[in-house]
Amino acid sequence: MLKRERMNRILDRSEADVLLISDPYAIWYLCEKRLFPGERFLGLLIGKDREPVLFLNELFRFEEEIGIQKQYITDTDTADRLLKDAIGHTGILGVDKTLPARFLLPVMEAGIADRYINGSPAVDHTRAVKDAEETALMRRSSQINDMAMERFKKLVRPQVTEKEVAAQIMDIYLELGAHDFSFPPIVAFGVNAADPHHMPDDTVLKEGDTVLFDVGCKYSNYCSDMTRTFFYKKEPSAEQKRVYDLVRRANEEAEAAVRPGVRLCDIDSIARDIITEGGFGKDFTHRLGHFIGLEDHEYGDVSQSFEDRTEAGNIFSIEPGIYNKEILGCRIEDLVLVTEDGCEVLNQYPHEIEIIE
Amino acid sequence: MLKRERMNRILDRSEADVLLISDPYAIWYLCEKRLFPGERFLGLLIGKDREPVLFLNELFRFEEEIGIQKQYITDTDTADRLLKDAIGHTGILGVDKTLPARFLLPVMEAGIADRYINGSPAVDHTRAVKDAEETALMRRSSQINDMAMERFKKLVRPQVTEKEVAAQIMDIYLELGAHDFSFPPIVAFGVNAADPHHMPDDTVLKEGDTVLFDVGCKYSNYCSDMTRTFFYKKEPSAEQKRVYDLVRRANEEAEAAVRPGVRLCDIDSIARDIITEGGFGKDFTHRLGHFIGLEDHEYGDVSQSFEDRTEAGNIFSIEPGIYNKEILGCRIEDLVLVTEDGCEVLNQYPHEIEIIE
DSSP: OHHHHHHHHHHHHOSOSEEEEOOHHHHHHHHSOOOOOTTSOOEEEEETTEEEEEEEEGGGOOOOOOSSEEEEEOTTOOHHHHHHHHHSOEEEEEEOTTOBHHHHHHHHHTTOEEEEEEOHHHHHHHHTSOOHHHHHHHHHHHHHHHHHHHHHHTTOOTTOBHHHHHTTHHHHHHHTTOOEESSOOEEEEGGGGGSTTOOOOSOBOOTTOEEEEEEOEEETTEEOOEEEEEEESSOOOHHHHHHHHHHHHHHHHHHHTOOTTOBHHHHHHHHHHHHHHTTOGGGOOSOSEEEOSSSSSEEEEESTTOOOBOOTTOEEEEOOEEEETTTEEEEOBEEEEEOSSSEEESOOSOOSOOEEO | OHHHHHHHHHHHHOSOSEEEEOOHHHHHHHHSOOOOOTTSOOEEEEETTEEEEEEEEGGGOOOOOOSSEEEEEOTTOOHHHHHHHHHSOEEEEEEOTTOBHHHHHHHHHTTOEEEEEEOHHHHHHHHTSOOHHHHHHHHHHHHHHHHHHHHHHTTOOTTOBHHHHHTTHHHHHHHTTOOEESSOOEEEEGGGGGSTTOOOOSOBOOTTOEEEEEEOEEETTEEOOEEEEEEESSOOOHHHHHHHHHHHHHHHHHHHTOOTTOBHHHHHHHHHHHHHHTTOGGGOOSOSEEEOSSSSSEEEEESTTOOOBOOTTOEEEEOOEEEETTTEEEEOBEEEEEOSSSEEESOOSOOSOOEEO
16 A cells, blocks of 8 residues: 555645645656646545545546545536535645646635645655655666667767757667656757757767767656766867866765765755866856656755755756856766665766767 | 737736736737746736736846836745735736646735636637737648648558658648647547547558548647548548548538637537437537637637637637547548638638548
């Protein structure tokens, strides 16, 4: 009854008496069932001393038993009436941070609770602590990503374009046992690597280019995410090596500091300070990392403004970068798992400078 | 000052004193600026006797003058404080139906208004009446779609798969002057056409298959959407012809009934009755149509439960279908524009049975 355990952990963390969970990913996590009904109402109602119930439009009816009571609804049922019938009245109703006003306003008007709160923190914090099964899937997803990186390198040939390389990535993932991207892959040649949001285009590879891959797959629905920056047919210049080495040190020293009980902002600082002291602080333009799991970006940042402390079971990215159009665009990213007494880096693909011939 | 006109039409329709518009498409419509800041707060505040102001995260700063005051915000600004500063206190605050609880709950807690309502109907109804400029773009988008259909047919060759055909659709649109899909194209062979939600897969074309294209492009950001069902290398059977003809009659008689002041549910009934009387009512499993514009699905349905009356300037789809795995899967869809005294069908591609050789 893993699902019930997850629900109980959420209820323990929340001050709400009843929680209405409407985010399809949170429902996937709690019901182990992928349901994306678009605009139609989907809600999982959980509470202390009540049986959970899943409200689902009959258009998405399924036979499988999920160990949670299903209540099929139609397009004429409204969230406020469903909740009124199911709850009557309660003290504090927690709703998802994403619940749209078109559902929330009528629910409030129906007077279902004394008080309404954002119930998502309890869900988010629970999802941020991966259990053994999730950890195993995340580990495997990143192992596939490591193996895939070895093959992606071989797609780098004279005159190839970024789009042509990117178009072959899915096949490699599928061959290795993944079933999807966790996000559209980034392939960036030369100066394009100095734009952290670059999307693959018709840029043709040239000798001496950097080649950046920021890629991730899904294995049994769990995401991986890794970045490596290679060089094509030419030793990097001394200046480029210095930039690369700063990014690598920022990555490795931040990873070395990961263990339970560390403030996430302090992990960000370790990497940021190294890059800043190296003179490139202004070229590291984003947070150090993000949490990841069923979604490639989940709640939780490794950034200056995120002061939460790590817990065993957290999985997040460590991805320092320097984006300098004159010298080098470079990012080195791994996923890390906070263990009971330290950190397991989920990506094993080496960090050393590597020249693709 | 088209933008101001649109805002004024919205305010006239609404009982709200101030409206907070947060939907990126609604903001695009009102500011003629495409802004998609993801999770970050984006808000356009409009009200009777107040200058509109656009709240935008500084990460999305742009120089262009849009005739509306821009107020840049940072990640530490919160919606409730911004609104409190901008509004002080008002009577009725309308918010978008999609405004997430994480913004709405703090706004309500800050006591900005006496009452909070779903402000979207005024926006949606205004957007549903296309002006001359929008109508011209929608007409052109559908003309391109008509021309493209002529070319899509030529992609249908022995042994081709649905995915292979679908992969060539974008190029044809780009050549014809469109810049994007309005939705991922549906290509369905044979029995796959009897699943209205089928997505192109590796199904190989066989002689005697039906070939269904449900496709749309964007021209200057405005969407088209059309469906035709062809037959491959073989005359349809008498039974198939009867089904096809029912769908065609449902389409054409519904379109003939379109003029200002008709209830949308009654237009749905015309098509549905024809198909039901023909004995296939249970195989017409969806609404007759949807409104369309900047988005491929906008507010407004042609369905049994939608009792609004048509107005000149409405543009929606008329897309009856019969999904019968034993006999035929078939849909015929056009976009129609409600004119001052009737209806202009935006798609000219013929409805006749057509055999691809």
